[in-house]
Amino acid sequence: MTDWVKIAEDQEVPKLKIDLNADVPATTTTGNKDNEADVADPAETSLLIKILGKGLVNTKQSLDIQQKNPNSPLHSVKTFEALHLKPELLKGIYAMGFNTPSKIQETALPTLLADPPQNMIAQSQSGTGKTAAFVLAMLSRVNVALDHPQVLCLSPTYELAIQTGEVAARMGQFCPEIKLRFAVRGEEVDRNSKITEHILIGTPGKMLDWGLKMRLFDMKKIRVFVLDEADVMIATQGHHDQCIRIHKMLNSQCQMLFFSATYDKEVMDFARLIVSEPTIIRLMREEESLDNIKQYYVNCKNEEGKYNAIQNIYGCISIGQAIIFCHTRKTAAWLAAKMTADAHSVAVLSGDLTVEQRLAVLDRFRSGQEKVLITTNVLSRGIDIEQVTIVVNFDLPVDLRGNADCETYLHRIGRTGRFGKSGIAINLIDGEKSMSVCRAIEKHFQKDIIYLNTDNADDIEKIGN
Numbered sequence: 001m002t003d004w005v006k007i008a009e010d011q012e013v014p015k016l017k018i019d020l021n022a023d024v025p026a027t028t029t030t031g032n033k034d035n036e037a038d039v040a041d042p043a044e045t046s047l048l049i050k051i052l053g054k055g056l057v058n059t060k061q062s063l064d065i066q067q068k069n070p071n072s073p074l075h076s077v078k079t080f081e082a083l084h085l086k087p088e089l090l091k092g093i094y095a096m097g098f099n100t101p102s103k104i105q106e107t108a109l110p111t112l113l114a115d116p117p118q119n120m121i122a123q124s125q126s127g128t129g130k131t132a133a134f135v136l137a138m139l140s141r142v143n144v145a146l147d148h149p150q151v152l153c154l155s156p157t158y159e160l161a162i163q164t165g166e167v168a169a170r171m172g173q174f175c176p177e178i179k180l181r182f183a184v185r186g187e188e189v190d191r192n193s194k195i196t197e198h199i200l201i202g203t204p205g206k207m208l209d210w211g212l213k214m215r216l217f218d219m220k221k222i223r224v225f226v227l228d229e230a231d232v233m234i235a236t237q238g239h240h241d242q243c244i245r246i247h248k249m250l251n252s253q254c255q256m257l258f259f260s261a262t263y264d265k266e267v268m269d270f271a272r273l274i275v276s277e278p279t280i281i282r283l284m285r286e287e288e289s290l291d292n293i294k295q296y297y298v299n300c301k302n303e304e305g306k307y308n309a310i311q312n313i314y315g316c317i318s319i320g321q322a323i324i325f326c327h328t329r330k331t332a333a334w335l336a337a338k339m340t341a342d343a344h345s346v347a348v349l350s351g352d353l354t355v356e357q358r359l360a361v362l363d364r365f366r367s368g369q370e371k372v373l374i375t376t377n378v379l380s381r382g383i384d385i386e387q388v389t390i391v392v393n394f395d396l397p398v399d400l401r402g403n404a405d406c407e408t409y410l411h412r413i414g415r416t417g418r419f420g421k422s423g424i425a426i427n428l429i430d431g432e433k434s435m436s437v438c439r440a441i442e443k444h445f446q447k448d449i450i451y452l453n454t455d456n457a458d459d460i461e462k463i464g465n
C-alpha cells in the first residue's frame with residue numbers, strides 16, 4: 001500500500017463513510033444521477049484533495065495583494081521566528097516538520113497576526129498551506145485566562161472540520177491550556193451548561209444551534225471568525241444563509257478571515273460585501289497552455305463506433321496510462337463493463353462512490369494495477385496523476401446548453417502533459433453536434449486538433465511517436 005493511502009487511513013477514513021452531505025442541503029444528493037452529467041461535489045473534492053495531499057505544494061503562481069486599509073503592515077516573512085510567536089506554538093510548528101513558511105504563509109501570516117487585527121480574504125491553491133496559516137492565527141489569538149469561546153472556524157462538512165481540528169491539535173500540542181471543541185453532528189452539550197473551550201471548529205448548522213438557539217456561548221465575544229472553503233460556503237444555499245446569520249451576530253471588532261482555493265466573481269463580490277477593509281490575497285491567473293499536448297479527433301458513427309476506436313488504440317493507450325472521460329455515470333459504467341468483458345483491466349471512478357472508495361480506486365490506478373481509468377468530471381482539477389500519457393474524451397465536455405466547455409476540456413487534458421512532459425489527447429466524435437463542439441474547442445485554444453483514423457495501423461503508430 002502506498003504512503004498516501006496509509007496517511008488517508010490514519011486520518012480516519014472509515015469515518016468518511018458517514019454521509020458526507022449531511023450538512024449540505026438535500027438537493028445535492030437526491031435523484032438518480034446516472035443519466036445526468038456527473039459533476040463533483042466541491043466539499044467532497046476538497047476533502048479528497050486534502051487527504052491525497054502528500055505535503056506542501058510549491059506553487060509557481062504569483063500572488064496578487066490588494067489592501068483596503070493603508071495603515072495595515074504588509075510585509076512578508078521568510079522564517080517562522082520572524083513572526084514572534086509564542087515559543088510553544090513555534091515548537092508545535094517545528095514538531096510538524098515545517099521549517100520555512102510557504103508562499104501564502106509568508107504573505108498572509110504577518111497580516112493575520114498583526115495588531116490591531118486585520119480582516120483577510122485569501123486565495124491559494126489546494127495544498128499550499130492555507131489551513132496551517134489560519135490555524136496558527138486562531139491559536140495565537142486565544143487568551144487562555146478567559147474560559148469562553150473566542151475563535152470560530154466554519155467548514156462545510158463534518159470531515160473537513162475534523163481535518164482542521166486535527167491540524168489545530170497538532171500545532172497546539174505544546175499549549176495544553178488552549179482548549180478546542182468540535183461543533184459538529186454527534187457532539188452534544190447539556191442545555192443548561194456553558195461552553196468553556198476557547199476554539200470552536202464546526203459546521204454552520206451546529207454552530208448556530210449552540211450560539212443562537214441554545215445560547216451556550218456569547219457570539220459577541222468571538223475575536224476571530226474563520227470561514228474555510230469560503231467558495232463552497234458562500235455558493236451552497238443552506239450554508240450561505242447560516243453563515244450570514246452567524247456573521248450578523250458577531251462583534252464588528254471580530255477579525256474576519258476567509259480562505260479558499262477558488263473564488264468566482266459572485267463569491268468574491270459577496271465576500272467583499274461582508275468583510276470590511278480586507279487585505280485580499282489572490283492567485284494570479286495561471287498561464288493556460290496546451291503546447292506540449294498533441295490533440296486528435298476520431299470520427300465515429302455512434303457509441304459502438306467509439307468503443308471500436310478505443311479497442312483499436314487500446315494497445316497504444318495501455319503502454320503508459322490513460323484516462324477516459326465520459327459525460328454520465330451510465331456511459332462510464334457501460335464502457336467499463338464492455339472493456340472488462342473484453343478482458344481489458346480498467347478502473348472506474350464516478351460520483352456514486354464514497355470518498356473512501358475513490359481513494360482506493362486512485363491508489364490502484366496510481367500504483368499501476370490498472371492502466372486505464374474510466375471517469376467523469378468528478379475527477380476534477382487539483383488531482384494529479386503524473387504518469388498519465390493519454391487522455392481520451394469519450395464524450396467532449398459540454399455545458400448545460402450543450403456548448404463546448406473549454407475550461408473543463410483544459411482541465412481534463414491537463415491531466416496529461418504535466419510538468420513539461422508531452423501528452424496526447426484523443427477526442428471521439430459522433431455526429432455533427434460533437435464535431436462542432438470539437439471545432440469550437442480548437443478555435444478557442446487556437447491549436448489544431450488533428451484527424452486520426454483508428455482503422456489505419458500507421459495512423460495509430462503515429463500517435464505513440
Ligand SMILES: Nc1ncnc2c1ncn2[C@@H]1O[C@H](COP(=O)(O)OP(=O)(O)OP(=O)(O)O)[C@@H](O)[C@H]1O
Binds near residue numbers: 126
Ligand atoms: N510551511 C510548511 N512547511 C512544510 N509543510 C507544510 C507547511 N505548511 C503546510 N504544510 C503541509 O502541507 C500540506 C498542505 O497544507 P494545508 O492543508 O495547510 O494546505 P491548504 O492550502 O489548506 O490545502 P486545502 O486547500 O486542500 O485545504 C499539509 O500536509 C501540511 O501539513
